[in-house]
Amino acid sequence: MSRTGVANPPTHADPDPRFPFPHNPTPTRCQTEPATFDFAHGDSSGETRAVREKRLARAHRACSGCPIVKDCLKWALVNQPLTKVGIFAATTPSQRTALRKRMVDRLGPDWIDVLADQDRARRERAAAARHTPLTVNQARIIRLDREINGPMPQPLTPAQQQRNMARLMAGLKAA
Template sequence: MTRYHPGVGHYTDHGGPDPRFPQPQSPTPTACQINPSLFDFDFGDCNRREKELAKARRACSGCPLVAECLKWALVNEDLTEVGVWAATTPRQRKTLRKRMVDRLGPDWIDVLAHQDQVRRERAAAARHTPLTVDQARIVRLDREVNGPMPPHRSVTPAQQERNRTRLMAGLKAA
């Protein structure tokens, strides 16, 4: 299937997975690898097989790859039209994709790819100059409390003070 990607500015063939988002891998077998039939749902099946769906969702929720699996499933729509991926049904993934368009724009896949690239570059740089334990704790708490920083927006002094207050409260609680 050929799609136009506004952020890339050209048409690409999407017969396979997006190479910018590798399928998550685990050194140990995951529940979906051990029992793939548990995760085989179609749009119409979800209402009729609620108990099986709940069982599949529970299995996904305990998986260490759930976040990366969800990103992969959202990006590779053509490959995830059926089945439970990261505890989501096809209908839920469709809704999440619409939210991604609303939040990040029509080229949201390119935005995610760029964010992942920046994250990888920062991780590579961190191997040479790692954060101290306190710095890493502050970064983790900031992400938990405030989420990712929005791109290209200045943080006002009032927002800085609010963030600082939240971080200090989080450090005291940790």
């Protein structure tokens, strides 16, 4: 599938199934205005440099505010054969090439496998957490915390944390 949601013609490369393109509940800007994200070296499609730069700046702004930008970048990096052209996650093809080199430096030549393993471990931890029910005491502490302290402001200062803990302990004793 392309990022416009339309099936691509068969290509010599398929997306890496370990990294599905991130889902967003509403269409992203690259889906609603794909022409803005077109970018290929040496192909300005007849538009002036100024017009092109303005268009690319618009694509960069759209990506910067996109809720799935992080996973989009990962998808674009691991699927190099499918992202030789175009703006993905506010990066041009040459910027992605540079980022891939950095990934090799950081994680080694098998960096894609390393990322896939990290993702799988993260999913397994999340699944385990979902399936491990809270103990009676943990549930009681959480309920009391909500009753006594209300919604938690972010971020808590150390003094607030200490005060909340004292109130929680007092509540537990009284319960």
